Amino acid sequence: MHLRALLLAAAAGVAVSNAHGAADPGKPQEPRMEFAPPAAGSYELQRIQPAPDATLLNADARRQRLSDLTHGKITLLTFFYTYCVDPWGCPYAYWTLSGLRDRLIADPQLARGVRFVSVSFDPTNDTPEALRRYGARFMDDPRLEWQFLTAPSVDHLLPLLDGFGQDVRVERNADGKPTRTLNHMLKMFLIDPHGMIREIYSLAYLQQPVMLNDMRTLALENRSTAARSR
Amino acid sequence: MNIRATVLGAALLICGASLADETCNSPYMTGLIKGQEEFLHVLTLGIDGVGDGSDKLVTIDVNPKSASYGKPVHSVSVGGRGETHHMGFTDDRKHLWAGSLDSNQIYVFDVGTDPSKPRLVKTITDLGARTGYLGPHTFYALPGRMLIGNISNLAAKDGVTGMALYNNQGNFVAKFPMPVGSLGGGVGDGYGYDLAINPARNAILTSSFTGWNNYMRDLGEVVGDPAAMKKFGNTMVMWDLKAMQPRRVFEVPGAPLEIRWSLREGDNWAITATALTSKLWLIRQDKAGEWQAKEVATIGDPAKIPLPVDISISADAKGLWVNTFMDGTTRYFDLSDPERPVQTYAKQTGKQVNMVSQSWDGKRVYITSSLLAKWDKKGADDEQFLRAFNWDGKELKLAFETDFRAAKLGRPHHMKFTARPAPAASTAAR
Numbered sequence: 007m008h009l010r011a012l013l014l015a016a017a018a019g020v021a022v023s024n025a026h027g028a029a030d031p032g033k034p035q036e037p038r039m040e041f042a043p044p045a046a047g048s049y050e051l052q053r054i055q056p057a058p059d060a061t062l063l064n065a066d067a068r069r070q071r072l073s074d075l076t077h078g079k080i081t082l083l084t085f086f087y088t089y090c091v092d093p094w095g096c097p098y099a100y101w102t103l104s105g106l107r108d109r110l111i112a113d114p115q116l117a118r119g120v121r122f123v124s125v126s127f128d129p130t131n132d133t134p135e136a137l138r139r140y141g142a143r144f145m146d147d148p149r150l151e152w153q154f155l156t157a158p159s160v161d162h163l164l165p166l167l168d169g170f171g172q173d174v175r176v177e178r179n180a181d182g183k184p185t186r187t188l189n190h191m192l193k194m195f196l197i198d199p200h201g202m203i204r205e206i207y208s209l210a211y212l213q214q215p216v217m218l219n220d221m222r223t224l225a226l227e228n229r230s231t232a233a234r235s236r
Numbered sequence: 237m238n239i240r241a242t243v244l245g246a247a248l249l250i251c252g253a254s255l256a257d258e259t260c261n262s263p264y265m266t267g268l269i270k271g272q273e274e275f276l277h278v279l280t281l282g283i284d285g286v287g288d289g290s291d292k293l294v295t296i297d298v299n300p301k302s303a304s305y306g307k308p309v310h311s312v313s314v315g316g317r318g319e320t321h322h323m324g325f326t327d328d329r330k331h332l333w334a335g336s337l338d339s340n341q342i343y344v345f346d347v348g349t350d351p352s353k354p355r356l357v358k359t360i361t362d363l364g365a366r367t368g369y370l371g372p373h374t375f376y377a378l379p380g381r382m383l384i385g386n387i388s389n390l391a392a393k394d395g396v397t398g399m400a401l402y403n404n405q406g407n408f409v410a411k412f413p414m415p416v417g418s419l420g421g422g423v424g425d426g427y428g429y430d431l432a433i434n435p436a437r438n439a440i441l442t443s444s445f446t447g448w449n450n451y452m453r454d455l456g457e458v459v460g461d462p463a464a465m466k467k468f469g470n471t472m473v474m475w476d477l478k479a480m481q482p483r484r485v486f487e488v489p490g491a492p493l494e495i496r497w498s499l500r501e502g503d504n505w506a507i508t509a510t511a512l513t514s515k516l517w518l519i520r521q522d523k524a525g526e527w528q529a530k531e532v533a534t535i536g537d538p539a540k541i542p543l544p545v546d547i548s549i550s551a552d553a554k555g556l557w558v559n560t561f562m563d564g565t566t567r568y569f570d571l572s573d574p575e576r577p578v579q580t581y582a583k584q585t586g587k588q589v590n591m592v593s594q595s596w597d598g599k600r601v602y603i604t605s606s607l608l609a610k611w612d613k614k615g616a617d618d619e620q621f622l623r624a625f626n627w628d629g630k631e632l633k634l635a636f637e638t639d640f641r642a643a644k645l646g647r648p649h650h651m652k653f654t655a656r657p658a659p660a661a662s663t664a665a666r
Contacts, residue, residue, distance in 0.1 A: 037435070037436070038435075038436035038501065039436060040436050040437055040504070041436075041437050041438040041439075043438070043478065044438075044476060044478050044479050048479065049476075049478055049479035049480070049481070052381075052401060052409050052410050052480075053409065053410075054380060054381055054403050054409055055380075055403045055405060055407065171328070171380050171403075171404045171405070173328040173330065175657060177657075178657070189657075191327065191328055193379060193380065195380075203380070206378075206379035206380035206381070207379060208327060208379040210435040210436070211379060211435055213435075216438075216478065
């Protein structure tokens with residue numbers, strides 16, 4: 007069965023998505039970090055690839071070009087689904103992003119130039135209304151921009167996942183039927199204000215002090231580029 | 237199914253994600269195999285007049301419950317002979333990248349769609365044009381990209397080289413020359429070979445071998461040429477992973493080859509073997525946090541040049557398999573104290589042996605025979621095989637063997653494991 011059909015079948019098995027945000031699997035462990043991170047601005051992040059584009063829906067059910075949200079600010083983008091309970095998947099991402107959000111809010115100048123973007127794996131159940139229920143407390147907080155997006159359909163989503171290199175696999179049960187679990191390798195994509203992916207974090211690399219330094223490094227680079235062009 | 241059962245079910249599938257199956261891989265990938273591997277993929281050098289004569293990726297069924305256990309079930313040729321040597325998974329384990337030391341091509345195989353039938357889906361041909369490097373050797377997964385350790389260069393074809401970074405789409409991103417000159421207490425020779433990453437320490441460790449002029453020349457001629465014998469690497473380098481900058485050069489004489497980090501939490505060391513001097517070297521942080529390199533053990537009789545080629549560390553970092561090519565011997569070292577490795581077992585497993593890979597649980601050990609087309613032995617000693625052994629902690633017992641020459645498959649070299657996705661562990665609770 008194709009990934010498209012599997013995603014649709016998995017989604018059909020979900021009667022009601024959680025309306026209260028991610029389930030709490032207990033306190034996740036931070037990845038091991040037994041070093042002092044290099045100072046912000048003392049290194050350059052590689053230009054890995056341009057961020058792919060797509061037309062998605064925001065939490066107000068309006069069409070949203072993703073490229074409008076991967077330009078102009080430093081963007082941290084991740085894929086999720088609202089009813090994901092894999093402790094090393096979305097809840098871990100939620101926990102990491104919440105921690106980073108707190109660190110950013112403590113640095114308002116940096117926070118003004120940063121946005122978080124969370125894109126759902128499940129267009130069927132994660133409707134704009136479900137996104138609003140899930141993320142209202144973050145998307146309505148002016149201290150840090152946090153956008154929640156979903157695709158109009160699985161057909162719109164798959165090229166975007168492919169473009170980012172974000173794997174997803176619908177778990178099957180012993181009878182070979184799709185379950186409601188979407189196994190995926192948790193990744194976060196750090197995108198510079200020009201739409202270029204400059205860092206990708208998977209589990210072992212979700213070290214919040216390093217991620218914050220990477221954002222500061224991009225902010226310094228952006229400031230320096232702007233100064234040179236004046 | 238309640239939330240708790242769901243969480244437990246998901247945890248069974250994924251919570252080991254910071255560990256790995258083959259202990260020589262980038263240990264930070266997805267889709268890990270801690271149980272029984274199903275397929276062994278063997279990268280094979282073509283032999284003129286044997287089969288189609290092309291380098292290829294051969295898939296062996298290694299599931300003991302399968303009717304085709306121990307048999308080649310698939311092979312895919314790369315369309316030529318170019319000394320295809322090593323390979324590595326992408327971070328999502330969907331693709332295997334393999335490099336040819338002579339043709340300088342990089343082949344990308346899809347092993348995610350159906351691991352029993354890998355497909356060649358892309359050939360990357362711009363490594364030389366982009367970097368000037370020759371001989372893509374080590375493929376080490378980073379999130380969304382592949383860091384490639386090379387071993388030579390196109391201009392002089394000696395051992396001066398560097399690393400290249402490509403994104404997972406196969407597009408070039410950046411290059412990083414190996415350091416030359418004084419750095420951090422040592423003197424860089426610019427040579428390269430293996431690389432291994434420790435994210436918890438923000439560290440990349442690299443080793444050094446020799447250039448195309450030597451590895452594409454008959455081994456007997458190289459050994460008999462004093463000038464050629466001076467063209468081997470004698471260094472390792474510790475890099476800052478985030479900054480991608482070399483920080484410290486260690487003088488490790490005699491071509492330090494494969495590098496294995498201890499994956500045990502809290503450990504701060506890696507180990508390597510030197511090919512020409514036949515030693516184990518430990519690279520470890522001292523009490524001040526500075527990285528240091530020291531010789532910690534001798535492998536066989538260095539005067540006889542047994543030529544240690546590959547090593548495989550156990551998942552708990554308490555043991556190390558070492559293959560020595562010239563005497564065809566597989567040795568086991570107790571690494572309980574990495575400062576003092578002790579050889580506790582040795583067995584001749586072939587007339588020539590090269591790569592050694594163990595399963596995550598340490599119960600199965602796979603060995604292949606080929607080193608390099610021009611360095612393999614001649615005549616009857618030029619056995620070309622895959623041998624699989626069961627290891628009970630005391631004795632290697634042959635489980636099966638495949639004669640690659642008789643099967644017209646070529647010279648077997650590097651190995652990787654795959655398995656089909658397991659069904660949900662907690663289906664009954666749903």
